[in-house]
Amino acid sequence: MAFRIRYHYRKQPKDIGYANDKHRSVYDAVASAEGVDLAEFHRVESQLANVCRNDRKTMKDFREEYFRKLGFSDVVIEREE
Template identity: 40%
Template structure:
């Protein structure tokens, strides 16, 4: 079953196809669709993972950074939303 991700980028809603074979998560898929290089972001995220306990810090960091990049409302599309 194909999955879709919907997000808002610079005030424009977009929907893309998503596969766990190609992307680690929906944030990486959205960034790839917009041509954004996540190399430095992923390096910082790796450092945070090594130095912090708990997922709350990681989740907050990811959400904050993607908001700063211009993204919003990144989520999977449910079947009833189509």
């Protein structure tokens, strides 16, 4: 099943294809499409995961806020028909 990701990057609407086997997450896919380096993000995310082992809300909030600061918004994944 194919997926599409619709998002805004620096207030411009974008649309890309997505496959689970190529990227760790939807956010990795959009960052890769825009050429954004996520080394720092993955380092901090790993540290946060060690501290907040079972707190998914904290991880989700961190991820969304980090990408909002990078200029991403309205990230939505949809199935292609």
